[in-house]
Amino acid sequence: MKKALFYLLFLLAIKLFAANNNTSYLKNINIEQWEVYDFVFVAKPTMKNPFIVDFNAIFTNEKGEQLTLPGFYNGDNMWVVRFSSSKTGQWKYETKSKIKKLNNKKGTFFVAPITNKNKHGGIVVKPENPQHFYYEDGTPYMQMAYECDWLFALDYKNKKDAPNTKALLDDLEKNKFNQIVTTVYSFGAKWKRDPKLKDYPEYDYSDDLSIYPFLGTNKNPDFSLLNIDYFKQMDRSIAMMNDRNISLHLMIYVWNKLVTWPDANTEADNMFFDYIIKRYQAYPNVVWDVAKEAYERKRCSPKYILERIKRIRKLDVYKRLLTVHEYDFCIKNPESVDIISAQNWSATIYHDMLKVREAFPNKPIFNIEHGGYAESPFEVFPGDYISPEICLRRNYLINFSGTYSTYYWQGTSWYVMIPDANNMPNNLLKPKYEYYKHFVSFFEKYPFQDFSPDTKSNNSGYTLTNNKGVFLMYLPKYNYQASINWQSPFFAKTGTYQWYNTLTGAYSKVFQFKGGHFKNPWYNKADAILIRKH
Template sequence: MKQFVIQVLLLICISQYTIAQYQEQSFKSNKKYSSKQWEVLDIKLESKKVTNPFKDSSTVVFKHSTGTELTLPLIYNGDDASKSKWLIRFSSAISGEWQFVTKSDHATLNKKQGVITVSANQDHKGGLQLSKEDTRSFYYESGEKYTPIAFECDWLYALDYANPNEIPKTNHLLDLIKDNGYNQIVMNVFSYDVSWKKDEKLKAHKDHEFGGPEAIFPFLGTNESPDFSGLNIDFFKKYDRTILAMHDRQLFAHIMIYVWNKLVAWPDMRSDADNMYYDYVIKRYQAFPNVLWDVSKEALYYGRADEAYISERIERIRKQDSYQRLVTVHDYGFCKKHADEVDYISSQDWSHNLYNRTLEVYQTFKNKPIFNIEHGGYETSDYTVFTGDYTNAEVCLRRNYMCLFAGAGTTYYWQGSSWNVVVYNPFEQPEDSYKPKFSYFKHLSTFWKQFINEDLKPAPWVNSSGYALANKKGLQLHYVPKENFQIKLGWLLKPEKDKVKTYYWFNTLTGEMTKPIPTKGSGYVNPWRYEADAILVSKVIDKK
């Protein structure tokens, strides 16, 4: 009985957690609604059945007490026997009172009015924005600095698709991602299947295989027999659950709207069906503060899209997204040539000298954040899914640090979760199964948060045999590979007049830190030499 009560209480807690940043209300004329900053509010309306709802131009105009205006689309949300259903989907980064009124050619949708009072939200940091003063960095709308430590999971939407009411698998995986320090998920709206050969072991573990399900498709029909005359609203209602669960955990959804190499039966480019799908995604998800837009995974690979098409897609986002969520393209070639069209530069680089190549990108684009979205490191799993060029967990971790020390955000891939195979509960698998080293990134995130406001920048002129970050106040971080016998830093860490320099070591695998001691001598030896990469942290303090 005691165990049953505990389980019930746990389910209640989970239920409350998953709705913390969301409300759903029915429309009532001139009703006063209450919301919080960055909380998503859905107000449900109905109309007479609309013949072509995806081409409907109905809007809702919001006016804040300060005079700020915001125009949002009314979102078609499906039909019943005689009526069409609609959503006013709203969120606000500012507190205060918003008055709204709908504008529509349909009498039953036109001139619907109400008031939303938005209060301060102490439990959320909001969406991401850029800074005119610190052009290389991301910032939460609340003002805190943000560094992307992302986790790729393309099939996240599929985990609980068959479950009409709950998302237990999704919640379990999201908790693991959040608890281990990741703050963003790189994901697709829809991926169908992979073209490469699948591991034979998956035949005995179909619960881990999510590629190719006929029941899932964003259009009408199926991927094998598509009907491009309309969209599958149930697909998007279920996608809502995933984005909302991420929003509650303050995990950003880096949404790649297209993917060309996952066997999706896309409609022709620029066709009515193509525009219908693309526009609907923007309309439906722009109010989520945790959304980041990416036109397509590997946008110019595979011979489908050209630069003109990608540019036009970016322009469509800009015109329709009233919240102006940040936009990038998973293609460095495009970002390099069209830097003025994207908000930040996405880099994909598998090279062995990843640090130097990323540093070149950082030095080239001085007014935009840099994000390495793929570095060819895909940690091993029980299934061989896609190996890339690096599968060792420590090597994959090191490549993430290479990106960070070169001034870029970074992305982690695990073969057990990044593509069609999703082991959503890896630490509940049999004892002899491979357990991903998520904890490495928990240590990385915890360490990084200590220094995020220290204005550290890549300092290649003091690299010695490692990689360095430094600021103007005497703080230095030196990343030292475990193979190093020592790192020569004597001239850098030499004590100054009236100043004392101290240093300590951080173990990148365990999170262990040594006690700070005064700097001295020339060669500094990693205390975990040949066992773990480490970071030497040196600070300057006044003599007392």
């Protein structure tokens, strides 16, 4: 009630300030902190390609802080400057362009304090804890990523509504997935289709020639201009993700999904790339990724990636986090990325990721593909591990090395898209999303950003500690018991112990150590975590 009253008084103050200072304010505009708002201007393009027109707006707040945001063409003589801000208070803007009707447009507006308690701003890395993610307001961000390369295709042909996208995002939000790793555009796959897909064509989104970010089609492209409708549909999906606090790990290019791209460094290539940065940088939930599996083709050399990174850094006023889906590039150019992305399928994944973490103490580490692609009704791309339980285990092993992981379900990761898993036919295999709800909930209760790997305590398990008396030891289900180094603080007669079931999210009763061994209560049934508190 008090907050609502404060907000009403704040809006009243805005009106009084405007009246007393004879200032021209934008009408019917309510912007809150971190809200994305489109300032729209009307002008007929004066050149053949409006997508490369130099148009921007300088935003200045009452403290003199400035944001110079690039604008973009949105079709039908409409031009947009997309804005968001972490700073509240009075703002003014002034546009700059060689097009007369776009130049010297001015306005003043207010950014009010955020009223949605679930909104925390963009994703950042704090210098004092650089291997973990936070939101802009300091709230920890326990990243649990979900690959979904064909997200752009869901509801593309439905201009009025997006029921499939809504169903998928609602399901992910409910199960605490908070990042989608996706491509701007993909077309098809080199490998053969599962014959069972013929009976379910509604789930097959590959090779659709009606969807393309340029004019023409993927088969007969016209690189002279961009397809505005494509990006308007993309806006809708990203806004829906932002509303649900699901971040967007956006891979701008992909080389192994049969896309017909313009040649590197051509006007068409630069037009497309720059347009993505101009159009989506204001969304607080965005994380940039230059290309998926960036070394897949000769077209994408390290030199080219470095040039693309420089383009992002120049255009992106908000300085969103940036990475490249290519471990070899990241380890050779760590100063150019904000996140070290690894793609590691090894059986010794815990130890391998631990070494990566130790090699880059000032960067978050993200294993963006760990070879675990959980089985679905259709075999799309099996990788090396398809059991939902084994895929979950690999996520825990990655996190217990102090790094971040991702989840792939073959029913949504590539061209097969089953958006509403809850309403699938009963004869089809459903995903185990609930495993990850438990996963994230556990690391919210024991905040992941407060813990680091402890290799001195464990003999047969994998241990994290917050160095304040709390130890977490992960045991695969084949561990009959936990073997703890008796010289470790973990091994203590004081304090309390408790078991956690990774499959069900259930906790055992709290108990005290009375000698003997810590026997896994779910031996051969479920992986477990032994929790020790001082």
